[in-house]
Amino acid sequence: MNTLISSPGQLPATLTLASLRLPHASIPHNPLLAGPLFLAGYIEKAGTGTLDMIAHCAEAELPTPDFRQDGGQFVQTLWRPVPQGVTGEVIEQVGTKSELSRHQVEILEKCREETALVDLMAIAQRSDRTKFRHQVLNPLIEEGLIEMTIPDKPQSSKQKYRLTEKGRALQSQLAHNKEQV
DSSP, X not given: OEEEEEEESOOOTTOOTGGGGSXXXXXXXXXXXXXXXXXXXXXXXXXXXXXXXXXXXXXXXXXXXXXXXXXXXXXXXXXXXXXXXOOOOOEEETTEEESOOHHHHHHHHHTTSOEEHHHHHHHTTOOOHHHHIIIIIHHHHHTTSXXXXXXXXXXXXXXXXXXXXXXXXXXXXXXXXXXXX
């Protein structure tokens, strides 16, 4: 299982993909933002982020992260351990193959009870209903993990969402795996 992190932009001209795996200078795109983040403790030491990721992956006996430029995007692939009993089934999310996002897992939890769209959007901190449906909710429905309470009227103001049997089984499995960790 892996997680893709895609950020708009290119590496600074003085950094190469290979140099990310060696000690290197920090070249923040926005020093006005990086400075306060460093002072607040969100950035521990400038120029060590990729090295920290590599070290943490090695400690966890995971493959080293992959870094690449893809058009105007800087993409990082981080590998995660596969919990026992998880099938590795993937869900399409925002144009990439990925495991369930943290928000989707929280939405499954919330859907134990019938829940309105706006309440689910609040979990994912989204305001655009169309994008939320396409990127977050529809993949859960297509995988059969949640269902609409009024399937004939998807746009109904009284529409709510709830877990399916498959969704309850997955949620139980995730809770069990979390207890094992």
